[in-house]
Amino acid sequence: MKLGFSEAEEAFRAECAAWLQAQMTGEFADIRGIHTLTDMPERRKEWEQHLGKHGWGCIGWPRQWGGRDATLAEQVIFAEEYARSGAPGRINHIGIELAGPTILAFGTEEQKQRFLPDIAAGKTIFCQGFSEPNAGSDLASVRTKGRLESGEWVVNGQKIWTSLAHISDWIFVVARTEEGSKGPKGLTFLMMPLDQDGIEVRGIRQINGDAEFNETFFTDARCPADSLIGNIGDGWKIAMGLLAFERGVSTLGQQMGFRNELDAIIAAAKDNGAANDPLIRQRIAKAEIGLRLMRYGALRMLSNSDHSKIDGAALTYKIQWASWRRDLGELAMDVLGQAGEIAGGSAYEWGMLPNLFLFSRSDTIYGGTNQIQRNLIAERGLGMPREPRGDL
Amino acid sequence: MEFAFTDEQAMIAETVQSFFRENATSERTRTAMAGDGIDRELWSAFCAELGLAGIGIDEELGGAGLGMVEFAIVAEAAGAQVAAIPLLGLATCAGAIAAGGTDEQKAEWLPQLIAGEAIAACEGMPALDWNGGKLSGTIDPVPHGGAADLFVFVTPGQAWLVRADAPGVSVTQHVTMDQTRPLARVVLDNVAAEPLADADAAIKALQTGGWLCLAAEALGGAQEALDRTVAYAQERVQFGRQIGSFQAYKHRLADMMIEIEQARSAVYWAACAVDEGSDEAPLALHAAKSFCADTYFMCAGNMIQLHGGIGFTWEHDAHLFFKRARSIQSMLGAGNFHREEIAKMVLGEAA
Numbered sequence: 001m002k003l004g005f006s007e008a009e010e011a012f013r014a015e016c017a018a019w020l021q022a023q024m025t026g027e028f029a030d031i032r033g034i035h036t037l038t039d040m041p042e043r044r045k046e047w048e049q050h051l052g053k054h055g056w057g058c059i060g061w062p063r064q065w066g067g068r069d070a071t072l073a074e075q076v077i078f079a080e081e082y083a084r085s086g087a088p089g090r091i092n093h094i095g096i097e098l099a100g101p102t103i104l105a106f107g108t109e110e111q112k113q114r115f116l117p118d119i120a121a122g123k124t125i126f127c128q129g130f131s132e133p134n135a136g137s138d139l140a141s142v143r144t145k146g147r148l149e150s151g152e153w154v155v156n157g158q159k160i161w162t163s164l165a166h167i168s169d170w171i172f173v174v175a176r177t178e179e180g181s182k183g184p185k186g187l188t189f190l191m192m193p194l195d196q197d198g199i200e201v202r203g204i205r206q207i208n209g210d211a212e213f214n215e216t217f218f219t220d221a222r223c224p225a226d227s228l229i230g231n232i233g234d235g236w237k238i239a240m241g242l243l244a245f246e247r248g249v250s251t252l253g254q255q256m257g258f259r260n261e262l263d264a265i266i267a268a269a270k271d272n273g274a275a276n277d278p279l280i281r282q283r284i285a286k287a288e289i290g291l292r293l294m295r296y297g298a299l300r301m302l303s304n305s306d307h308s309k310i311d312g313a314a315l316t317y318k319i320q321w322a323s324w325r326r327d328l329g330e331l332a333m334d335v336l337g338q339a340g341e342i343a344g345g346s347a348y349e350w351g352m353l354p355n356l357f358l359f360s361r362s363d364t365i366y367g368g369t370n371q372i373q374r375n376l377i378a379e380r381g382l383g384m385p386r387e388p389r390g391d392l
Numbered sequence: 393m394e395f396a397f398t399d400e401q402a403m404i405a406e407t408v409q410s411f412f413r414e415n416a417t418s419e420r421t422r423t424a425m426a427g428d429g430i431d432r433e434l435w436s437a438f439c440a441e442l443g444l445a446g447i448g449i450d451e452e453l454g455g456a457g458l459g460m461v462e463f464a465i466v467a468e469a470a471g472a473q474v475a476a477i478p479l480l481g482l483a484t485c486a487g488a489i490a491a492g493g494t495d496e497q498k499a500e501w502l503p504q505l506i507a508g509e510a511i512a513a514c515e516g517m518p519a520l521d522w523n524g525g526k527l528s529g530t531i532d533p534v535p536h537g538g539a540a541d542l543f544v545f546v547t548p549g550q551a552w553l554v555r556a557d558a559p560g561v562s563v564t565q566h567v568t569m570d571q572t573r574p575l576a577r578v579v580l581d582n583v584a585a586e587p588l589a590d591a592d593a594a595i596k597a598l599q600t601g602g603w604l605c606l607a608a609e610a611l612g613g614a615q616e617a618l619d620r621t622v623a624y625a626q627e628r629v630q631f632g633r634q635i636g637s638f639q640a641y642k643h644r645l646a647d648m649m650i651e652i653e654q655a656r657s658a659v660y661w662a663a664c665a666v667d668e669g670s671d672e673a674p675l676a677l678h679a680a681k682s683f684c685a686d687t688y689f690m691c692a693g694n695m696i697q698l699h700g701g702i703g704f705t706w707e708h709d710a711h712l713f714f715k716r717a718r719s720i721q722s723m724l725g726a727g728n729f730h731r732e733e734i735a736k737m738v739l740g741e742a743a
Contacts, residue, residue, distance in 0.1 A: 001401060001461050002394050003664045009393070073393045266738060275739050278732075285731035288738050289658075289679040296657035299395040313657065316650045377649055378642035382622050385637035 003299070005073060013077045016056075020085035023050070034088040035352045038212050041167040044091045048122030057120045058096045065104070065112065066120025072302055076252050083256025090253075091164060095119040095126035099172055099191075102242045106230050115170075115191070127168035127194075129159040129216060130239065137372045139174075140184045140236065144218060146175035148225060153190055155198070155221045161366065165201045165214040168194055173218075174235045187235030192223040208358035209348040251298045251317065255291065258325060261356050262287055265332050268353065274335045283331050290324040315381045319373035322363040329357035395660070397465075404444075404462055408469035411442060416473035418709050424476035425571035428539040430511070431476045438477060439508030445482060446506040448601070449490050454503045459667040460600070464608040464659050471609025472616040474712045476572040478511045478536045479609075480723075483601035485512030485544040492551060492594025497586065501542060501553070513540035513576075514598060516724055520547050520580070526560075527552055527585035530577065535723065537576030538565030544598065545585070551594040552585035559583070570719040572712065600666055600677060602724045607662065607680035610688035610720050611655045617688075617695040617713045618648045624699055644694050651687040658683045675737055682730035688717040 005013070024032045028050070031043050051057045052066065060075045061067025070078065090096060100119045103111055118124040135142040144157025155175055165171060171192050178186030194201070198221030203211035230238045266284060269275035275284070297320065301313040332353040333340045340354050350358065364370045378384040397405065415434050424431040439445040448463040449455025463483065470479050486505045489497055504510035513536045520529035531537075531545060540563075543554040554561060560583040568574040588594045622645060625636025635641055662676035670676075692713040696703040703710040721727060736742045 001397055001660060001664055002668070003661070003670065004668050005393050076393065270739060281735035281739070282728060282731050284738060285734040288675075288734055289683055289731070290654075292661070292675070292679060293654040293657045293683065296395065296661040297653060299393065300657055300660075303394050303396040312649060312653045316653045319646075320650055320654065371643075374643040374646035375639070377646035378636075381649055382618075382642075382645050384622075384625065384642045384645065385634055387639065 003296075005077070009073050009077060012074055013081060016078050016081040017085065019054070019056070020081055020087055024085045024087055028087075031088050032086040035355060036210055036212070037089050037091060037164060038210055039088075041091065044088060045122070045125070045167070047088070048090070048092050048125070050122070052121035052123070057122050058100060061100065061104070061116070061120060065100075065116035076299070076302070079253035080256050083253050083260065086260075089257070091167065092119070092122060092125045094128050094163070094168075095124060095170075098128060098242050099126040099170070102172075102189075102229060102238060105241060106234075106238055108226075110226070111191075111229070124170060125164070125168045126170050126172065127162050127165045129162055129165075129171045129173040129192075131161045132158060133160055137369055139239070140187075141182075142174055142176060142187065144173065144175045146173075146177045146188060146190060148177075151225050152222045153192075153225060153227060155190065155192065155218045155223070157218050159216040159218070160204075160213075162201070162214045162216045163212055165194065165216050166203060166211075170194060171199075171216065172229075174239050177232055177235075184236035186233055187239075188232050189229045189235040189238040190223060191227045191229065192221060196221060198222060206359075207361065208350055208355055210355075210359075251301075251321075252295070254321070255294055255298065258291055258294070258321070258328070261325075261328060261332075261352065262291060264352055265328070265335055268332075269335045272335070272337070272339075274337075280331075280335060283327075283334075287324070287328055287331060290320075290327075294321055294324065312381060315377055316373075318368060319364075319370050319377070322360075322370065322373075325356070325363050326360045329353075329360035333357050395664070401461060401465060405465045405469065408442070408444065408466050409472070411438070412469045412473040412475050416470070416475035416477075418712075421474060421476045421572060421712065428565065429476050429536060429568075429572050429574040430478055430539050434475060435477045435511075436508050439506065445508060446486075448483075449486055449502065449506065453490055453498055454506055455486075455490070456506075460604055460663040461660065461667055463601075464604055464663040467605045467608035468612035468615075468659065471612030471716075474572050474613060474709075474716050478513070478539065480573070480602060480605050481511060481513040481536050481540065482506075483605040484514045484598045485542065487597035487601035488514070488544045488546070488551065488588065488594035489553070491597035492588040492590040492592070493553075494589045497553060497588065505542075510541040511536065511539050512542045512544065513537045514544040514546070514602075517547055518545065520545060520550075520552075522550060522552075522585075525584065526582040527554065527580050528560075528582055530579050532577040533566060533568075533575030534563075534578050535573050535575055537563055537578050538574060540576075543578065544588075544594070546591065546595045546598060548595075549591055551588040551591040551598075553588065554580065554583055554585045558585075568719075570715040572716060573719060599724070600673075603677045603681040604659070604662055604666070606720045606723060607655075607677075607684040608659050610684035610717065611652070611659045613713050613716055614648070614652050614655060614684070614688040614691040617691040617710075618645065618652060620709075621645065621648075621695050621698045641698060644698060648691045648694055651690060655680075655684045655687040675734060678730040678733045681725065682727040685717070685721040686727055688713075689721055692717040 059068040059070040063069050103115050132142050146153050146155045173190045174187050177188040198219050200217040202215045204213045205211050274280045297313045304311050379386050420431050446455035447458050451457040513534050515531050515534045518531040541556050545552050560581040562579045563576050565576045628635045658680040662680040665673040665676040695710045702708050
């Protein structure tokens, strides 16, 4: 068991930090510190391409596909230095962390060549089409239909909560391709270009006033017959494999974002005197402890090479960070007091901490609500009986 | 960076877990609870047969070498069975003597402590009067104080060894809620105490060993409380179904696992930080002590609730976990103390 990094790894850290710092104080200073995923999309596409051009787009990928074959430790280091530099959230995180690894694991050689270099270069932005109005927590009940017709897939239906669909190029869709099938059977995983007449994207305004999520409507939307990953009917297996990628190194970058938020709260508390309140001090300490334990939980998860064993750190990670961040949002408002409820400008737009308070209410919902997480933990982690399925 | 056990560490874990599971039985622990809270046969076997009492003490001092990660593995396994052994006294006192004792003190006491021939106890920062080479004062409560042959007492900047049989030492064991680690009152009346050579090093080692020992014990106890409750949830049937199939029940089990996984990260983060001499060590120790104690208490409380009436009986072991958990929460600084220390660090007020 070892936490420290080697000299070579520390040198790599210095290299990452220097390069990122140079970009964030130079050519891309204008997008430094943006705390939503929706601001300045065009500049951020340029940033993704800039990262790709300099080989920093997806360092953990094989060199052959535009990565650097980076070790786990190097990926950890890059993720931490990325967030530390104030660089904005990756608008192509779905492509880098979900679509890419899925294609790498399950795609054909031709699909790898078609998609991977462009994702790595920041030229293809992906979004995810899983949830539907009637398939949220119960993902297996998707109704969007796909059928093969003269060498093309024709897709009809509706997806929802498609984060960043309005600025994406491609969407991956889980569609029901076997007439009359139910549940996880008869689903197929399709990659579809968004720029076509059969797809309409409508923004959903959220409680923070922003619109990161969308509804995406498919009306005879089309993609070529070879757009599926795996075989017809493999959709559930591929989707579940993909969700497993979600617990990757990116969690450490996400945590550095949390670090920035907690630091902002600490600064605000010192500034307005809230830091003198013993109860606030206890909560700041608890937040600090929770954040540190998140880091070491992620490192345990990433160091776990025995994939046959249930990994408790991985299984509990989502609910831990989501609940922690919701608490952090509440702490932020208690530190700010009423000042936190005033936008400061003429628009319904929020600074980092009030936005954290509002946005964090979605953290405990998307990607599996806290209630679903507890079911999964009890069933998969502790072997409790599964929830019975109803027949309504 | 590799935050997982090495093969050797995994082997130690397996060995100590089966040792305590087989030997620290409920029956034997309850026999010890009726006396001074020490299962001497278990302690001798642990020290002499397993040879693990010297973990964390340098080999040239007669220890087993290795580090705090290995020590935490041992304390976790002992805590899982609420073993009635003076591990906390060993972790604090042997560590303090090894770090701050004179060569003579090390030579006299470390072999005896590591062999299990002498039992040591200590307590945080009592107010003591050191006058003309004599130590006076009341130290209360001292965990396992009633069974100790040797005490290590510290005040800021000073540390002493006190032999239990020295003239002027009187010890009274309290009837204590956690009978596996009973507390005692120690009164010193002009006792010829022996100052340790390097008090600051001794205090640091004492706190490190004590906080990590309690955190790791708490982790082991919390995990065992969950495991035993999971087993009960599968065997107990009500309303024609396993009680573990009820969502209200499952979610409480899940909440236990969520906290335990963080407690596991806390213990091994702190242990690694100490072993690697990291700047994070003080923060990690405060975090581990406070977080793991609270996790253990939450899990032990749930263990009683989720067992229903049987969990409230003396016969069932749930109360051993519950009482040990409560005792760990208060011992060597309560949660609010440790969190306030962390608050000072993160608010940039630390001295």
